Each structure stands twice: as C-alpha cells, then as structure tokens.
Amino acid sequence: MFRKGMLVIGAILFLGLLGAAKEQIVVNSYMSDPAPREAFAQLVTMFEEQFPNYDVVVNTFPHEDFKTLLRTWLPAPEGPDVLTWFAGERMQYFAAQGLLEPLDDVFADGGFSALFPEAFRTVCTYGDHFYFVPQSWYWWGVWYRKSIFEELGLTPPITWAQFLDTCERLKDAGYAPITIGTKYLWTAAGWFDYLDLRVNGLDFHMDLMAGKVPYTDPRVRKVFEYWRQLVDKGYFLDNHSAYSWQEGASFLFNKEAAMYLMGQFIMDVAPAEVKDDIGFFRFPIIDGTVGVYEETPLDGFMMPANAKNKEGAKVFLRFIAGQESQQFFAEYLGRLAANRHVPPPDPMAREGLDMILASDGVAQFYDRDTNPEMATEGMERFVEFMMFPDRLDSILEELEATRARIFGQ
Amino acid sequence: MRTKWWVPYAFLALPLLAYSVWVIKPIVETFIISFTNWDGISKTFEFTGWENFKFLFQDHAFHIALLNNVKWLLGFTAVAVPIGLALAMLFNRQGVLANVCKSLIYLPMTLAFVVRAQMWSWILEPRHGVLNTFLSAIGLGALARPWLADPTLVTYALIAVALWGQIAYAMVLFLAGMKHVPLELVEAASVDGATAWQRFWYVILPMLRPAMVIAITISIIDSLRAFDIVYVMTRGGPFGSSNVLANYMYIQAFHNYRMGRGAAIAVIQFVITFSMISFYLRWVMREERGRGS
Amino acid sequence: MKRWRWVRYLFWVVITIIWVSPLLITFFTSMKSLDELLQTWWLPPRTWHPENFPQAWSNGKMGRYILNSFIITVPSLVGTLFLSSMGAFALSSYRFRFAVPILLVFVAGMLVPFQMLMIPVYRFSLNVGIYDSYLGVILFHIAFQLGFCTFFLRNFMKTLPLSLFEAAKVDGARDFAIYWRIALPLVKPALAALATLEFTWIWNDYLWALVLIQTDRFKPVTLGITVLQGQWIAQWNLIAAGSLLAAAPPVLMFLLFQRYFIEGLTMGAIKE
Numbered sequence: 001m002f003r004k005g006m007l008v009i010g011a012i013l014f015l016g017l018l019g020a021a022k023e024q025i026v027v028n029s030y031m032s033d034p035a036p037r038e039a040f041a042q043l044v045t046m047f048e049e050q051f052p053n054y055d056v057v058v059n060t061f062p063h064e065d066f067k068t069l070l071r072t073w074l075p076a077p078e079g080p081d082v083l084t085w086f087a088g089e090r091m092q093y094f095a096a097q098g099l100l101e102p103l104d105d106v107f108a109d110g111g112f113s114a115l116f117p118e119a120f121r122t123v124c125t126y127g128d129h130f131y132f133v134p135q136s137w138y139w140w141g142v143w144y145r146k147s148i149f150e151e152l153g154l155t156p157p158i159t160w161a162q163f164l165d166t167c168e169r170l171k172d173a174g175y176a177p178i179t180i181g182t183k184y185l186w187t188a189a190g191w192f193d194y195l196d197l198r199v200n201g202l203d204f205h206m207d208l209m210a211g212k213v214p215y216t217d218p219r220v221r222k223v224f225e226y227w228r229q230l231v232d233k234g235y236f237l238d239n240h241s242a243y244s245w246q247e248g249a250s251f252l253f254n255k256e257a258a259m260y261l262m263g264q265f266i267m268d269v270a271p272a273e274v275k276d277d278i279g280f281f282r283f284p285i286i287d288g289t290v291g292v293y294e295e296t297p298l299d300g301f302m303m304p305a306n307a308k309n310k311e312g313a314k315v316f317l318r319f320i321a322g323q324e325s326q327q328f329f330a331e332y333l334g335r336l337a338a339n340r341h342v343p344p345p346d347p348m349a350r351e352g353l354d355m356i357l358a359s360d361g362v363a364q365f366y367d368r369d370t371n372p373e374m375a376t377e378g379m380e381r382f383v384e385f386m387m388f389p390d391r392l393d394s395i396l397e398e399l400e401a402t403r404a405r406i407f408g409q
Numbered sequence: 410m411r412t413k414w415w416v417p418y419a420f421l422a423l424p425l426l427a428y429s430v431w432v433i434k435p436i437v438e439t440f441i442i443s444f445t446n447w448d449g450i451s452k453t454f455e456f457t458g459w460e461n462f463k464f465l466f467q468d469h470a471f472h473i474a475l476l477n478n479v480k481w482l483l484g485f486t487a488v489a490v491p492i493g494l495a496l497a498m499l500f501n502r503q504g505v506l507a508n509v510c511k512s513l514i515y516l517p518m519t520l521a522f523v524v525r526a527q528m529w530s531w532i533l534e535p536r537h538g539v540l541n542t543f544l545s546a547i548g549l550g551a552l553a554r555p556w557l558a559d560p561t562l563v564t565y566a567l568i569a570v571a572l573w574g575q576i577a578y579a580m581v582l583f584l585a586g587m588k589h590v591p592l593e594l595v596e597a598a599s600v601d602g603a604t605a606w607q608r609f610w611y612v613i614l615p616m617l618r619p620a621m622v623i624a625i626t627i628s629i630i631d632s633l634r635a636f637d638i639v640y641v642m643t644r645g646g647p648f649g650s651s652n653v654l655a656n657y658m659y660i661q662a663f664h665n666y667r668m669g670r671g672a673a674i675a676v677i678q679f680v681i682t683f684s685m686i687s688f689y690l691r692w693v694m695r696e697e698r699g700r701g702s
Numbered sequence: 703m704k705r706w707r708w709v710r711y712l713f714w715v716v717i718t719i720i721w722v723s724p725l726l727i728t729f730f731t732s733m734k735s736l737d738e739l740l741q742t743w744w745l746p747p748r749t750w751h752p753e754n755f756p757q758a759w760s761n762g763k764m765g766r767y768i769l770n771s772f773i774i775t776v777p778s779l780v781g782t783l784f785l786s787s788m789g790a791f792a793l794s795s796y797r798f799r800f801a802v803p804i805l806l807v808f809v810a811g812m813l814v815p816f817q818m819l820m821i822p823v824y825r826f827s828l829n830v831g832i833y834d835s836y837l838g839v840i841l842f843h844i845a846f847q848l849g850f851c852t853f854f855l856r857n858f859m860k861t862l863p864l865s866l867f868e869a870a871k872v873d874g875a876r877d878f879a880i881y882w883r884i885a886l887p888l889v890k891p892a893l894a895a896l897a898t899l900e901f902t903w904i905w906n907d908y909l910w911a912l913v914l915i916q917t918d919r920f921k922p923v924t925l926g927i928t929v930l931q932g933q934w935i936a937q938w939n940l941i942a943a944g945s946l947l948a949a950a951p952p953v954l955m956f957l958l959f960q961r962y963f964i965e966g967l968t969m970g971a972i973k974e
Contacts, residue, residue: 028916032928034761034937059916062928068663071450072824072913080916093666097451183557184644239535241647242558247534271737373665384648387560412796416877420792421804424785424848431845432811435822439814449821499714506711510718512957516725519902519952521924521945527938528724528731539727573724578899584960585858585895619857619892626809626853634815655815662817675818682813687806694802697860 022055025312028073028080029058030066035268039332046328047319054312074099079306081313087123087132087298088364089209089371094302095126101303101310102129106317115321117340119362123298133317134300134338136330138264139352140190141280148175148258156281160198160226163284167235170258177235179257181248182386185379189366190261190295192382195223197293198286202361205293209369211407215399224385224392226286231389241383252278263297264352267334280348282355291360297368298338377402436679442672449668461673471674474645474652477564478633478678481653484568485575485632490624492572493579494617498609500580501587511584514577526641529570533557557643560650567651571638575631579624586620622693626686633682654678732758732943739938751939758927758944766919767926768948773836774911774922775904778843783897785844786851787889791881793852794859795867805856811849816909824913834916842914843904851896858892859885894962902952923948 027044031037037060044056059080061069066084073079074094085091094100107130112121116134124132144156152173157163167177182188196205200219207213208220230236237257240248249266251257253274260266261283270278285292301320303313319325323341330337331345336353344350356362367375381395443461447454465471500511517525532539533556541553556566590613598612614621636655639645645652645660654674662671731739732754734747758764793805823842824833832838862885870880886893908924915921927944 057917059918061912065912065928069912071663071666072821075450075452076825076828078828094450099450183646185646239555239558242530242533242535242555273737373667376660376664380646380648383646387647412871412877414798417792417796417798417801420788420877420881424789424852425804425807427785427841427845428808428811428848430826431823431842432819432849433807435819435826436811436814438822439818496717499717506714508957508960510714511960512953513718513722513725515956516722516949516953519906519949519956520725520728521906521927521941521948522908523928524728524942524945525724527941528727531727532724539723573721581895581899585891588891619861623854623857627850630812634813636815636817655817658815659817668821672818675815678815679810679813683810686809686813690806690809 022053023309023312025054025056025082025309025316026080027056027058027082027084027316028066028069029060029084030063031084032060032062033268035333039329042332043320043325043329046325047316050319051315054315056316074304074306076306078308079304081307081309082301082303082316085132085300085302086364086368087120087134087300088368090368091123091132091302092126093372095129095131099305100126100131101305101307101313102131103133103303103314103317104130106130106133106314106321111321115323115339115341117338120298120338123364124300132300132302133321134298135320135326136300136333136335136337137296137298138335139356140194140261140263140283140295141352141355142259142261142283143252143266143278143280144259145252145255146277146279148255156279157284158282160284160286164229164233167230167233171233171235175255176237176251176257177259178230179237179248179251179260180240181237181243181245182240182383183242183244183247185376185383186365186367187245187248187262188382188386189375189379191227192223192378193295193363193366194261194283195226195286196220197295197363198283198290199223199226201290202293202363205363206369209363209366211371211374211403215403216396221392221396224389224396227385228389228392231386236386241387264335264349267348280352292358293361293363294356294359295365296356296362297365300338371406374402374406439672439675442669443676445669445672447668447672448666449662449671450666454669457669461670462677464670465673465677470649470652470657473649474654474657477651477653478635480564481568481571481632481635482629484565484572485628486625489572489575489579490621490628493576493624494583494621496576496580497583497587501584511580514580518574518577522637523641525574526570526638529573530557530642533566533570558647560647563643563647563651567638567642570642571635575628579628582620582624582627583617586617590616622690626689629685629689630682633678633685728942728946731938732940732946734939736937736939754939754943755947758940759947761940762923762927762944764923764926764944764947767921767923768951770836770920771905771922771924771948771951774839774843775901778840778847778904779897779900781840781844782847782851782900783893786848787855787886787893788881789848789852790855790859791885793856795862795864795885805853808849808852811846812853820909820913823910827914833914834920836920838914839911842910843907846910847900847904851900854896855889855892858889862888891962894959898952898956898959901955905952 029037029040031040041058044058048054048056070083070085073083091100107115112124112130116124120134124130124134142156148170149155152169154166154169157166170177180187180191193205196208199222204213204219208215213220237243237248237251245262246269249260249262249269252260253271267275267278282292282294301317303310303317307313321339323339326337326339327342329335330342330349334345334349336344336349344353363369366378370378378399381399385392385395444456444458445454446457446460496514500507500514535541535553535555535558538556540556541550544550544553554562557563594616595608595612598608603611634655635653636659639651639653639656640659643651645656655678658671658674658678661667661674730746733750733752734754735749735751738748789808793801827833827838827842832841866884866888867880870884875883905922906924907922908928911922911925915925923944927941927948
C-alpha cells in the first residue's frame, strides 16, 4: 500500500517537474513606446510557439530609466539574460569591462556576414568577439513640409549654397527655417555630426570620437564656422533649449517651421493628417571632394556576462537575428531591419535605404560613438554654441580640456 | 531613578537597527566611494584619495550648481515657509468650502511628479505657454520671456515651480501645528485687549514652534537636495546653467560613468546640509532646554 | 459682520483657483487626443476625449498596479509610523546620554540625495534575497522614512507635559503603556498629518520601486503609468489621465485625515 502511494507521489512529482521544466529567459527591454512594445510582445509569442520549452519573461522599463538601471544590473552577481541596447561605443564600453557575454556561438560559421551587412560588423564587436545582435536601424535626414516648399517654389537643396538659399527664402516668408529642440541636448549633436561628416569625412570624425584629435584643431573649428552661418542668420527656432525634440517637432507639424534634421522615428509622432506632407532629403553636401557619410544608429540586443540562462538566451538571440523575426518587426514599425535579406517595408523606407546604400560609410551618433563623459560635455557645449556663438573660442578650449582629461593625451 | 536606564534604548533599538542597515550603511559606502575612481559599473576601481574633491574645487560647473543651490535655499526658507504659514492661518477653519479649498491646494502634491513638471513646462513655454500668453493679453507682453531657455532666468523659474508644491507642504505642517495652540491662551490674550497681530505674533507663533522647526529644517534640506524638478524640466540646462548639486551628481554618476565623482558631490552636499541643520537644531534645543520643557 | 465672512470666502476661492490652475491644465490634457496635444498646449480641448481615462486604465494596467501600490504603501506606512513614534517617544520623554547624537543620526539620513543610495541599497536587497519583491520595497520604505518621521514626531512629542507621564508612573504604569495609551493619543493630530504626508510620498515613490522591482506584476502605479512614456513618444494625454486616476487615493487619505489635524481654531471669531 505504502509503496503504491510512493509510486503515485513520485509520478506526480515527475510529471510536475516535466511541466515545470520550461526554461525561463528573462529579457529586460527599453521598448516602452506602445508600437515597438506590442511588436516585441508578438515576436516573443512567435518564439515561444517555435520553441515551446522556453518561457520568455519580458520586463519593460521607460527608456531613460533603463539606461540608469542597466548600471545596477550589469555588475550584480546575477542579472537578466537578454538586454536591449545600442551598438557602438555604448556597448563596447561594457564589453571592455568584461560585463558582456561573447556571442560568437550565435554567429558560428560566418553567420554574421550571412545575415548582416559588413558595415555593421565593427559596431557589433569588441576585440575579436561579437557582443551584439542588431535588430533594426534608422536613417537621419532633413525632414521638411512639402506643402511649404511647393508654396514657395522650392525644391530640396543638394548643396550647402542651395541650402542657405532655401533657408533665406523660408525666413523671408515668415517660417522658422529649421526647427530643433535642444532641451535634452542630443539633437544639437546631430548637427555637429553631420557638419563634421560633410566637412571632414568619416575617418576624421571617428578619430575625433575616439579622442585622437584635439577639439582645438582647425578642422573642428571649420565645422563650427559652417554651423555659425546658420546660427548668425537666425535660421534656427527661437529658444530651442526650452523644447524637447518632440516639442520641437510640433512646430514642423503646425507649419511654423519648415525643416528638421532628425531620425526616421519622427514619423512615429507625426499626426495622421500631416504624415503625407512630410518628406526628407539628404543633408546638403558641403565639400564635393569629401565622401558622403550618413548616421545610422543601430538598435539590438546583448547578453550580460552574469546572465542566468546563457544557453537559452543564445537560442533567443539566434531567433532575433533570423530573417523571419527581423522582417516581422521591421514591417510592423516601418523601420529598416538589420538583416540584409529583409526588404524595406514601405516606399519611404526604400528611399532611406537607397540613400544609405549610396553613401560611402556610416557613423552611429555622437553619443553612441564617443566616451559617455565626453558626450555629455560635448553636447552641452554644442547647445551653448548655438545660443552664444561668440563664445566659440572658450567653448573649443573647454571641449579640448575635457578631451585631454578623459583620453589622456 | 524609577526608570531603568535601558528603557529609551529599548524603544530605539528596532528603529535604529532598520535605519542603520538601510540608510546609514549606504551613506557610509557612498563616503568611501567618493575616494575612488569607480565608474559605477566595473568590478574594480582604485582609491584616488582627494582627487575627486580637488577636481570639483576647480570645476566651473560645480560652482554654478552650488550657487544655484543657495538661490534655492533662499527661495524655500524665505518664501515657502511664510506663505505656507499664511495659508494655514487663512484656511484654519472647518466647513465645506474650507475643506474643499484645502484639498485642492493639497492636490498638486498627490499628482505624479513627472506630470507636474510637464504641465509647468507647458505653462512656461515661450511661444504658446500660459504665462507669456497671459502677459501679452494684459498688455505686459514686454515681460514675456523664454523662462526655461534663458540662462539668467531658468533657476528662478524652476524654484517657482518647486515652491508651488513646497508651499502646500508647509501649509499642511502648520495646519498640524495649529492644533497644538491652546485656544484658551488665545482667548485670554484677546480678552486682555491684544490686537489680532499681537495675538498672532506673541501667542500663536511661539506655540507653533514644533511645526516651525520642522518647516525650516525641511526647507533647508529639500532646497539643498532638489533634484526632480531640475532633472525633468531642464536636465540642468541650458548647458548647465540651472544645475544644482543633486542634478550634477546624478549626471556625473549615471550619465558620465563617474560614480566616484558623483559620490564626492553627494559628500560635499551632505556636509554643507548637515552643518547648517545641526547648527540650527542645536540652537533650537538650547531654546527648548531654556524653557525647561 | 457677515460681510467679512463673504470677503474671506471670496479670497479663499480666488487663491485656490490661481493655485489650482496648473491642475486644470492637467485635466484639459487628459481629455485631448494625442494629435491635438501639441497643437493646443494648455487650452481646453477642441474635442473632448473622456475615453482617455478607461484607455489609460487598461493600457497602463492600472487595476493591478493600484493594488500593488496599496500592498506596498499601507504596510510601509503602518510600520514606519509605529517604529518612528517609539523612537520619537524615547527621544522626547527621556533624558539620556545619547539622545542628541541619535537624533542627529536620524536627521543625517534625510540629507543625502537618494540617487547615491541606489546602488548600495540595490546590492543589499540582492544579497539578502529580497530584491524584486514587495517585502524588499516595504522594508526599505519603513526604514528610509524613519528619519523624517522620528524627527517630526519627536518635535511634537516634546510639547507634551512630562508631568502627565510622571503621574502615570506613580500609578504604576509601565513605560510601553505610557507610550501607547497616553503619548500616542495626545499626538493624534501630528500622527494624522504625518500619515497623510507619508501615504502621499510612499504612494508617489518612483525611484525606489524602479530600483528594487523588476518584474511587472509587482510594480506600483507610479511605474505602471510611465510605460506610457516611451523612448520617442510621450503620450501625455494618457499619462495625465492615468496620473489623475492614481492621485485619487492620496487625496482621499487627505480628506479622511484632515479633520484630525485641522482644528477649528477660530481666530478673530472672538471679536466678531
């Protein structure tokens, strides 16, 4: 009697264990916007259908807070299995500290080149190892109101001289030629990056990001000189430091301003009735001898070194890298998938992709390419320059002092 | 002595234990970190002695933050406390209307912080905000300014926003204190022919001492600790002109990956606040002993 | 002089309206559609969208989060009031050597900006095994609020006449009974005010819930509604609606408790 009882209990326990044998994968994500969040949730469901022995738990955090919390998770004894993050210096900083798990297994047998463009390789690696699985990316451009341009008989400018002329005509007609919201600083960095890329090229720009070039170098000053042409003529929105990027965009939507240098995600916030009236053009060419470079921030996933379920995480990451999941995500959101086999989801994305493919190289973005402390200092100085261009000399000196202190030269 | 010596300690044992573990120990850790170059994330770091403090001493941004905190201190103690008191005196009644008003004045404090900050951002917005629109409407358009974008004005604008909540807080403190003012004393003074002002100054105000001490102490602490409003509304901008110590500390520690330096700022802030508070409290306690309570 | 009463009422109303106007803007915001948000800024909505409220409730999963907020706030409140009143009683009613230093210890803990405590507290919770749980947050709030609460109550208890306690001792009462049956009831107004303030603060706490809770199903409402604020888009209309909903419990607390600490001390009623 007793033995039978034990057998029954044993069987129940065994079955219970089987049922509980679902492995858990914990993903911490910053995709707090409704659309990406939903897209990701559906991706997770797709994954669980294909791999039923895994149970994926997604914890979502507001974007800003995620960046702060990351610093508590990474050095702790145990952490989540998968994290959303950005490619480039921001990721490499952690890899350099040994806080990330190498993902070479995920890309075994030349998997990376099979899945992703070569251009992405450098920003997904550190040393000789992969640490990052890219998922989507977007392009930057100058977004403009087609109706305003039509009204004034303007066409998207291609050269700098044409751009200045366009601004002048817009200003005469009573519009703010360029809108921007610099409260959180990074939008100003977009201008710096593009001007530097157009004036000095990608190699110089990346050297500057790496702290190899002093900020007092005349080539850097040249960038500010061009910038100054716009500031002095008052082409930027008044009091831009009071506005977040989104509030800056509102002036484009209500037709008080005509152009905005911004990433593709601006379309996420454009009101429905305005969407069709917005187009974009490539940032104007300044020097015809310099190559044409663009900014393409890349988003994706990484694994902390203290992850509990590393094997499970790798299965998940392989799924993320695959064409099926990348296509789903890209189509849902109108973004560009990192996977090179996924076609662009709509005509505007096609345009963006073509622009990037026609370029000579890409950078990520100022605050994703350079040391974090340098980034903060740099961006603050950029905004100061936009408000007080006469302070250029002291601004360059302060930037240089910070650079020297951080990069130690 | 009828009371055994260990009785007060028995009462204090559990609170002190909890406090030491959750608060005091982390503070001590912070002090230690301020002497290192830890970036907040690596597993290793080095002790760098006074490096962080030396850096801050000559750091321009730090000086600005310090100066701004002084402005906050003046704003909180000189404005929030008196007006909070005035409001408490004004609304110290029962009755439906009084209760409704009191609740409405308290209501902002119950609203989620980010929402308050955002609403004020829209009020102070240069082109379409309430304030500038209102000023233009009543003919004072010349006074309209980009409140949050002008480096010379931004700190004052932020302090005003903070005061909006702080005054309500002071009001609640004083309302609580009112209950301890014995009605008989006030009536006696009135019978003796004291005017309303004299009743207030010589009878009520002294009896409000407990609440007053708390209000002033909290104002000092909160003004030197101000963070949320600055971080959410301007991030310390434009380019650092509205920085305060706590905001600067946060950016150093969590944006710039300089935890050691951030800890040093926290230490400095702690020392300043603690000196002021212990000075003030010791003065208060001397008064208390003088009265032989 | 009935006239003066109406003047006073008018004065109240005017001040309150001016004071509350930013809240009115919050209310307008909560009734707008996302598209209209940045077109009308602070003005009343062109079209009213009361469905924002149920939408904020379901998008923000507010039912669950509000429950969590209660689960966290109420025990924290009770715990901290209990412990701090004990400590305050000791500090105000007894003369002993370390009274002043201990008080300063409690005060000292209030001075540090919270952000610096983030990492040590997080580490501690992880090591002790209470990370990502109600208990971890509750214990933290109880301990952290002790500084202010002890300071606050000690100040009010200091005004209680010691003779009362002496008398009770003569009658043979034990110390704990004196604390529980005599001191506490006498500081009811202060306790009520403190309870209101503490409830509001713990309810509105954002930072510590963020640091100490990872899993969605434990999150309080302050975290819950901020998922409406994304990387690129802030749905201020829904956030405003959600915040107004979430503000209801603290306001109710205030209404409930304010009659304990707002005495009808009628200044000038004597000379009326």
